[in-house]
Amino acid sequence: MSAKNLDSKGRFKARTIGFRVSPEEDQLINSAVALSGLTKQDYIVKRLLCRDVVVQGNPRVYKALKNQLAEVLSELQRIEN
Template sequence: MSAKNLDSKGRFRARTIGFRVSPEEDQLINSAVALSGLTKQDYIVKRLLCRDVVVQGNPRVYKALKNQLAEVLGELRRIQNGSAVDDELLSTIQLITTTLNGLKGDRE
């Protein structure tokens, strides 16, 4: 068996699951994956099985946070009226806040 098909508990991963998402959903999923520091596969498996996603602070997570905050800042500058804020932006802001609060809690 190939080592790359084994999970962290040594189980062989031979099944493939695929599904379709909208471009907006894809962007939200990719943002959540980047902020988690996990691979997309590990993140999706944990979320589908209702397991906690524990973010470990590392340079990749901090870079993802920086990039996401830059995107949010750009969107907020674009918005003239607070009523124009869309649900995707609010979801991204909430995810960033949760991640930052979790990382802050690790240091205390």
């Protein structure tokens, strides 16, 4: 018998949930996940259960913020021209 896959708090998660989203929704979800510093699974579960998403600073969050601000800057430069 194989070992059970436990999460970081020692809980066994045996159910899988899947759903479809549009490309725009996927982009928004991925952006929010990157800025949160959580895994996609942890972020979606917290949001679905109406729990607070607390952002803990780390290199992944820093990189996501940097990329997001670069996109904002390029859009502002495009508008200025």
